[in-house]
Each structure stands twice: as structure tokens, then as C-alpha cells.
Amino acid sequence: xxxxxxxxxxxxxxxxxxxxxxxxxxxxxxxxxxxxxxxxxxxxxxxxxxxxxxxxxxxxxxxxxxxxxxxxxxxxxxxxxxxxxxxxxxxxxxxxxxxxxxxxxxxxxxxxxxxxxxxxxxxxxxxxxxxxxxxxxxxxxxxxxxxxxxxxxxxxxxxxxxxxxxxxxxxxxxxxxxxxxxxxxxxxxxxxxxxxxxxxxxxxxxxxxxxxxxxxxxxxxxxxxxxxxxxxxxxxxxxxxxxxxxxxxxxxxxxxxxxxxxxxxxxxxxxxxxxxxxxxxxxxxxxxxxxxxxxxxxxxxxxxxxxxxxxxxxxxxxxxxxxxxxxxxxxxxxxxxxxxxxxxxxxxxxxxxxxxxxx
Numbered sequence: 001x002x003x004x005x006x007x008x009x010x011x012x013x014x015x016x017x018x019x020x021x022x023x024x025x026x027x028x029x030x031x032x033x034x035x036x037x038x039x040x041x042x043x044x045x046x047x048x049x050x051x052x053x054x055x056x057x058x059x060x061x062x063x064x065x066x067x068x069x070x071x072x073x074x075x076x077x078x079x080x081x082x083x084x085x086x087x088x089x090x091x092x093x094x095x096x097x098x099x100x101x102x103x104x105x106x107x108x109x110x111x112x113x114x115x116x117x118x119x120x121x122x123x124x125x126x127x128x129x130x131x132x133x134x135x136x137x138x139x140x141x142x143x144x145x146x147x148x149x150x151x152x153x154x155x156x157x158x159x160x161x162x163x164x165x166x167x168x169x170x171x172x173x174x175x176x177x178x179x180x181x182x183x184x185x186x187x188x189x190x191x192x193x194x195x196x197x198x199x200x201x202x203x204x205x206x207x208x209x210x211x212x213x214x215x216x217x218x219x220x221x222x223x224x225x226x227x228x229x230x231x232x233x234x235x236x237x238x239x240x241x242x243x244x245x246x247x248x249x250x251x252x253x254x255x256x257x258x259x260x261x262x263x264x265x266x267x268x269x270x271x272x273x274x275x276x277x278x279x280x281x282x283x284x285x286x287x288x289x290x291x292x293x294x295x296x297x298x299x300x301x302x303x304x305x306x307x308x309x310x311x312x313x314x315x316x317x318x319x320x321x322x323x324x325x326x327x328x329x330x331x332x333x334x335x336x337x338x339x340x341x342x343x344x345x346x347x348x349x350x351x352x353x354x355x356x357x358x359x
Contacts, residue, residue, distance in 0.1 A: 006352055012294050016340060018347045020292065020306075023335035030331065034323045044320055049313030057189070057198030061265070062308035063301075064200075067207035068262035069286025070304055071214055072255045074295040076143075078218055079251035080231035085132060085147025086259040087283025088154030089125040093260025094267050095158060096124025098166070098176055098274040105180035113182050118206075118264060125260020126253040128154065133252025137245035143252075151283075162276055175275040185269040201269035208301075210258065215297040227251060259283060285333060292340040307333065 006015070028038035048055045069086045076083035100120035104113055132150060135141035159174070166176040185201040192200075218224040229237035230247045238244050266278050285307055292306075293299025314329035339346070 006348060006355065010351060010355070012296065012299070014351065015344065015347060016292050016294060016299070019339040019344060020336065022346070023332065023339045026335055027328075027332045030328065031324060034328070036321050036323050041317055041321060041324065044317050045309070045313030047313075048316035049309035053194045054196035054198055055312055055316070057192075057195035057200045058312040059305060059308040060195075060204055061198060061200040061270070062311050063304040064204040064207045064269075065262050065265045065282045066285055066289055066304035066307050067211060067300060068258050068265075069282050070289030070293060070300040071210055071286075072259035072262065072283075073286045073290035074293070074300060075214070075218075075227075075258065076251055076255040077290055077295050078224075078227045078231050079248055080234065081133075081136065081143045081248065081251060081255075083129070083132075083147055083252065083255050084144060084284070084287060085129065085150050086255070086262070086286045087279050087281070088147070088151035089128045089256040089259035090262045090279045090283050091154040091158050092128040093121035093125035094263035094274055094278055095161065096120035096122075096260060097263060097267060101179045101183045101268075102166075102176065105183045108182070110182040110184075114185065114268070117183065117268060118261065121260040121263050122257040123260070125263075126257040129252045129256025129259070130249070133249045133256075136252070137248040159276060162274065166274065173275070176273050178273045179268070183268060184272055185264070187269075199270040201265070203265040203269050206261070206264070207304075210261070211297040211301060223250075259286070262286075281330075288333065288337040288340060291344065292336065307336075 028042075031038045031041050049059045050056055069090065072086040072089065073083055097117040097120045100117045101113065104116065108116070128150060129147075132141075132143055132146035135146055136143045162174050162176065167174065168177045185203055187198075188200045188202065188204065189195055189197060218227060226237065226242045226247055229240065229242055230244055230251075234244050237247075262282060263278065266280075267274055271278065289300055289303040289307060293301075293303040310329050310332060314326065314332075318324050318326045318328070
């Protein structure tokens with residue numbers, strides 16, 4: 001028995017919820033072994049990440065990046081591709097927007113500069129995803145292998161470019177110069193002052209817009225039908241007239257563009273310069289978000305907020321509870337990936353049996 005034996009609502013809601021609860025239960029056991037109360041720790045985390053207005057601002061700030069990386073992975077998954085190269089594509093997206101800003105931020109107004117930077121991020125991210133997509137479509141090279149390789153290449157390439165060309169003279173930090181004020185994304189605290197002085201900016205609005213476009217494009221367009229048909233059964237899709245190779249390449253281009261746009265939030269909305277390790281694992285978190293959110297816009301949004309809350313709440317919790325190191329929450333993220341990915345069908349047989357008995 002598997003997910004095919006379950007109602008759609010159970011597959012979309014009950015299974016992810018059970019998997020999440022399982023991951024949190026294991027995490028609670030670890031916190032208990034560290035000498036702290038799981039319930040008290042959970043209360044601190046929720047208060048810091050969701051109930052405190054400023055903490056909520058930080059949670060949504062992190063979520064904006066995760067929405068883009070979750071969408072990046074989800075688009076590829078719709079075509080039956082497991083793109084785990086969003087981290088590298090995000091790296092290149094950051095490089096693309098930085099090159100645009102360093103070239104034009106002294107001459108162009110913000111209303112023109114920001115869209116150009118967004119375009120640079122999307123183009124560079126898409127370009128980095130093109131070759132793995134092409135090799136998968138035309139040569140049968142497995143997308144997992146090529147995207148893993150491209151992550152390492154991207155990290156090395158970024159190190160070389162920043163150290164060799166972008167560090168200002170006399171500076172020791174591996175980062176570019178600070179962008180001009182015109183290149184800074186507008187913050188949302190002017191509209192939502194109750195969230196306090198947080199880095200939450202309009203990239204969160206752009207992320208919500210991207211979710212809406214994704215939902216319409218995938219489920220309400222002929223292209224989306226071809227995309228999903230390719231992912232479900234490429235042989236049947238081919239006989240139905242779908243150009244499989246083209247669909248794969250286009251899916252990877254869009255996936256890479258979305259990963260590139262994930263760089264906008266932190267680089268243009270927070271630090272205002274390019275540094276070496278700015279992705280901070282967001283590309284890999286996108287895998288968990290796509291799996292847990294079942295590649296659905298609402299699921300991606302809720303999963304992104306969850307992971308944003310884990311980062312924000314986990315930081316404050318580690319400050320209040322000395323026995324709980326910050327690395328604990330990397331472990332929790334890994335648990336969620338494990339239960340929502342490799343073990344996503346753990347409860348499917350039991351649920352299928354339960355529903356059959358009710359019938």
C-alpha cells in the first residue's frame with residue numbers, strides 16, 4: 001500500500017503532518033537528553049518566532065528566501081527531476097545581481113536598478129541550471145549527480161571571483177563593497193511598523209507573487225499540464241505530443257531562475273553586499289520545503305514559515321538554554337528532511353488500511 005491508496009487530502013495534509021510530528025518527537029527526545037524540558041523549549045521557540053512581533057518579522061524574512069528555494073526544487077520535481085543544485089544556483093544568482101549593482105548603482109535610480117538586479121539574479125541562476133538540464137535531456141546524465149557537482153563548482157568559483165576581483169583594496173573580509181542606497185530593497189516595517197526593526201523587505205511580497213504564479217502556471221496552463229505529464233510518465237507524455245527534452249530543459253531553467261532570485265532577499269535586503277557564504281544552506285532547505293509542502297503553493301508557504309521559525313526561535317532558544325547548542329536546529333532540519341523525504345511513506349500503509357476499514 002502507498003500514497004495511491006489514500007484520499008488526496010490525506011496525502012496532502014495528514015501524511016506531512018504525521019511526518020513533521022515524528023521529526024519533532026525525535027527532536028524532543030534529544031532536547032530531553034540534553035537536560036532541558038521539551039515543552040518549555042517549544043514554548044520559548046513559538047513565542048520567539050511567532051508570537052513576538054519582531055521575532056515574527058525575522059521568521060518571515062527567512063521564509064522569503066525559503067519560498068524561492070522551495071519553488072526552485074518544486075518546479076523541477078513537477079517534471080520528475082530532483083534538482084539539489086539550488087544552493088549553487090543561488091550562489092550564481094547572488095553573483096549576477098552583484099555584477100549588475102556594482103556596474104550601475106552609482107548611475108541608475110532604484111526603480112530601474114532593482115528590476116535589473118532581479119533580472120541578473122534570475123538569468124545567472126537559470127544559466128547555472130541549464131547544463132545539468134541539457135545533460136539530463138540530451139545525454140541521460142542523472143540530474144542529481146550533475147547538480148551536486150555544480151554546487152561544489154559554484155562554491156569554488158564564487159571564492160575565486162570574490163577574492164580575485166570583488167574585494168575592495170585594503171579589505172580583508174571576503175565580500176564585495178556595500179551597494180549604493182538605491183540598490184537596497186525597501187523594508188516592510190514602514191507598512192507593518194508593529195514588526196519592529198527587522199530586515200523583512202519586499203522580497204517577501206515577491207515570494208508570495210511567485211507562489212501565485214507557480215500555482216497558476218503548473219495547474220492552470222497547458223505548459224503546466226505538459227510539465228506534470230512529463231513528471232508522472234514521460235513515455236505517455238511523449239506519445240501525447242509533449243516535447244520531453246524541451247520540457248526538462250525549460251523546467252531546469254525556471255528552477256535555476258527561482259533559486260537565483262532566492263539570493264535577492266539576503267544580499268539586497270539585508271547585508272547589501274555579496275559575501276562568500278550568503279546562501280547558508282537555503283538551497284538544501286528548499287528540498288525539505290518542497291517535500292514537506294508536497295510541491296503545493298500553500299504547503300510551500302507553510303513549510304517555509306516553519307523553517308524560518310526554527311531558525312529564529314532556535315537562535316533565541318540557544319541563548320536562553322545553554323545546554324541546547326545552535327547546531328541542534330540543523331539536526332532538527334535534517335530530521336524533517338529524513339521523515340518528509342526518505343521516509344515520507346512511513347505511515348501510508350497504516351493510513352490506507354484505516355481508510356479501507358472505514359469503507
